[in-house]
Amino acid sequence: MRRGLAWWSFLLWLVLVTPAVAQERRELAIRPGEQPVAVFADRIEHLERERLVIATGHVEIVHGDSRLEADRVELNPETGEAVAIGRVVFFDGRDRLLGERLEYNFRTGTGIVYRAEAFVEPHFFVSGQRMERLGEKAYRVHRGVFTTCEQPTPHWSIGVGRATAYLDDYLWGTNASLWVWKLPLVPFVPFFAANLRRERQTGFLMPSFGTSTTKGFTARIPFYWAISDSQDLTLSFDYYAKRGPALGAEYRYIRTERSRGEVEGYFLRDRETDDDRWVLGYRHDEQVTDRLTIRADLARVSDDQYFQEFSNTLDERSRQRLDSNLTITQRWDTWNLVGNFFSYRDLTTDKDIELQRLPELRLTAFRQPVPFAPFFLFDFEGSFVNFVRDVGSDGRRLDFRPGVSYPLSPGGYFGLTPFARLRETVYDTRVVGTKVQQGLTVEDTERELVARTLFETGVDAEARAFRTYPMDGRFGLARIQHLIEPRVGYGFVGKGGRDLPQFDGVDAIPPQSGVTYSLTNRIKARQLLPDGKAGAPYELLRFLVSQSYNFRADERPLSDVTGDLIVQPVYGLYFRTDAAYNVYGEGLRAFNTDLAYTAARWRGSLGTRHGQDARLQFVRGEVAAQLGRRWAVRGATHYDSEAKVFVENRVEVEFREQCWAIGLLLIDRVDEDEFHVTLNLLELGSFGFGRAFAGFLGGPGRP
Numbered sequence: 001m002r003r004g005l006a007w008w009s010f011l012l013w014l015v016l017v018t019p020a021v022a023q024e025r026r027e028l029a030i031r032p033g034e035q036p037v038a039v040f041a042d043r044i045e046h047l048e049r050e051r052l053v054i055a056t057g058h059v060e061i062v063h064g065d066s067r068l069e070a071d072r073v074e075l076n077p078e079t080g081e082a083v084a085i086g087r088v089v090f091f092d093g094r095d096r097l098l099g100e101r102l103e104y105n106f107r108t109g110t111g112i113v114y115r116a117e118a119f120v121e122p123h124f125f126v127s128g129q130r131m132e133r134l135g136e137k138a139y140r141v142h143r144g145v146f147t148t149c150e151q152p153t154p155h156w157s158i159g160v161g162r163a164t165a166y167l168d169d170y171l172w173g174t175n176a177s178l179w180v181w182k183l184p185l186v187p188f189v190p191f192f193a194a195n196l197r198r199e200r201q202t203g204f205l206m207p208s209f210g211t212s213t214t215k216g217f218t219a220r221i222p223f224y225w226a227i228s229d230s231q232d233l234t235l236s237f238d239y240y241a242k243r244g245p246a247l248g249a250e251y252r253y254i255r256t257e258r259s260r261g262e263v264e265g266y267f268l269r270d271r272e273t274d275d276d277r278w279v280l281g282y283r284h285d286e287q288v289t290d291r292l293t294i295r296a297d298l299a300r301v302s303d304d305q306y307f308q309e310f311s312n313t314l315d316e317r318s319r320q321r322l323d324s325n326l327t328i329t330q331r332w333d334t335w336n337l338v339g340n341f342f343s344y345r346d347l348t349t350d351k352d353i354e355l356q357r358l359p360e361l362r363l364t365a366f367r368q369p370v371p372f373a374p375f376f377l378f379d380f381e382g383s384f385v386n387f388v389r390d391v392g393s394d395g396r397r398l399d400f401r402p403g404v405s406y407p408l409s410p411g412g413y414f415g416l417t418p419f420a421r422l423r424e425t426v427y428d429t430r431v432v433g434t435k436v437q438q439g440l441t442v443e444d445t446e447r448e449l450v451a452r453t454l455f456e457t458g459v460d461a462e463a464r465a466f467r468t469y470p471m472d473g474r475f476g477l478a479r480i481q482h483l484i485e486p487r488v489g490y491g492f493v494g495k496g497g498r499d500l501p502q503f504d505g506v507d508a509i510p511p512q513s514g515v516t517y518s519l520t521n522r523i524k525a526r527q528l529l530p531d532g533k534a535g536a537p538y539e540l541l542r543f544l545v546s547q548s549y550n551f552r553a554d555e556r557p558l559s560d561v562t563g564d565l566i567v568q569p570v571y572g573l574y575f576r577t578d579a580a581y582n583v584y585g586e587g588l589r590a591f592n593t594d595l596a597y598t599a600a601r602w603r604g605s606l607g608t609r610h611g612q613d614a615r616l617q618f619v620r621g622e623v624a625a626q627l628g629r630r631w632a633v634r635g636a637t638h639y640d641s642e643a644k645v646f647v648e649n650r651v652e653v654e655f656r657e658q659c660w661a662i663g664l665l666l667i668d669r670v671d672e673d674e675f676h677v678t679l680n681l682l683e684l685g686s687f688g689f690g691r692a693f694a695g696f697l698g699g700p701g702r703p
Helices: 002-022 306-310
Strands: 024-028 037-041 043-047 052-063 066-075 081-092 095-105 110-120 124-135 138-147 156-166 170-180 183-195 208-212 216-228 231-240 244-256 259-270 275-287 292-301 321-331 335-346 356-370 373-388 395-405 414-437 440-463 465-470 477-493 512-528 534-550 561-567 573-582 587-598 602-610 616-627 631-640 645-656 660-669 673-681 685-689
Touching: 037 043, 037 066, 066 095, 095 124, 138 170, 156 183, 208 673, 275 306, 395 440, 477 534
Parallel strands: 208 685
Antiparallel strands: 024 037, 037 052, 043 052, 052 066, 066 081, 081 095, 095 110, 110 124, 124 138, 138 156, 156 170, 170 183, 208 216, 216 231, 231 244, 244 259, 259 275, 275 292, 292 321, 321 335, 335 356, 356 373, 373 395, 395 414, 414 440, 440 477, 465 477, 477 512, 512 534, 534 561, 561 573, 573 587, 587 602, 602 616, 616 631, 631 645, 645 660, 660 673, 673 685
């Protein structure tokens, strides 16, 4: 029996290795001095009189980056012409062509594939009755079909009468049609173009269409211009049926590895208001040296209602101001110098009440040992601000706040840090009364130097205690740790000056003498890993409570008790609540909750905001789920409980196949309703009824 098994094993081995052993190999010189053609086949026959080399059986011919596989190939070594039949596969670099017959010239790199099917990375399929190879990766397709679908009958395809395809660049053709399965959804399109290139390139992007109760029918045709390897520009030619034509642009650049930015803008002549509506933004980051940084984030808008009318998200629609910042930062080991030009536009009023800081210089020193007395720590805060305002007081302010502290740790049980600071603030403006400007009562000032001197002192005390409990795998945990962190601080601030302009909180520091306490409880856990080791620590629970007592208060010296609770009992579940409770009988003055859960295929969140007496003011909820492999749904709601109105409701449904997806979006707002259908042909982009615009400022811009 063993002898019979050995014979059968030998015969099986002989069958498997015979083709490899018998396969012939031959190299043919097509043109002197060039890389030869390597021919592999089960049998290679050289016909001298006919000047042919005939290869049959598992034929493989390699020439440079091209490779040909077929059942039979006839090759003329003198002319380089070849004819391949039977399961023809031609590899053009990393792209692959299949056909019934191939006529190819290895010398010129041209040929014809009959009944051809081509696969182009990353996920494109091109087929045709005939595909002519014009050169390296260049083809002319006759009666062709283009798709990204893998199915034998594509879910969608583009038919072209004639097309030119550069497999590493693009395809464009004429006499086109859009097919869904075997039905001509769009029977005729004059021309069609698609980007096959892995890198970016200049060309038109997919158009989009939409509808809105306030804007009517909308259309957008975007054009992308790849200016260079470090620059590009996207233009959008847009149309609103009720508002008129519009133009958007986004320019991006990378100047060096440490310098980049973008400019974005949008403009339309609004038929409804007969005004020019526009938004403009500029961002730039410049790392001049390892310690010197320049950042610009500038924005301008034509009117206060622009975001409310054109933004897509609720956060942008409820924007109350538009900021612009130009910041220069110089860092040292223990010092920081920041120069900032800050301006903004208040979108809630048409009065010129904005208080600009042009400029603001801020110098900061971190806590550091005092020379010749290293047991003392020195810190410093200083600033100069030029306040500019049309309505209200303006002027200049110089503020210095040096301080010294002496950290102690008695017995190593707790930390004790007494401190003292002297604050000197100088103004070039003095308040002499009030006046009325644009219907508002504001400060009346005159140019005169005034100063304020404040003495600050106090002491901070904190401690930390913990205990660890082994869990031995219960609830999947190795161990948990309970930490208690009490903190107590006393602060004293002397009396300030008089007749000072009120620009911000620095100018409104009252005399103080009070105690603030807080107590933090933390529970940390380490998971038990499969190998029996403890994983990285994470926080299961954090609870913070704090309150202050003001010795200078004539009545109600105790502040509200504030609490903050965060609970994360299991992976994916997050709960947070914070509250403020008045100890003089007024009850809850503020109360907020946030609950979120994230699983493998769905997530949900619910947030509430409460006011006086725990009265519900606002509810925000969201649910998103992946249903199977193809369906995805998302719903979101924003409810104003005081106005008893849903500010915005959104429902999105998406169905996704291998090569296409369709999405439905319903938006119900107080002042506008929208419904969109988006058809996405994967790898090509999206078109159809969809959100027309959503730029980085929240208005029209990028889709």
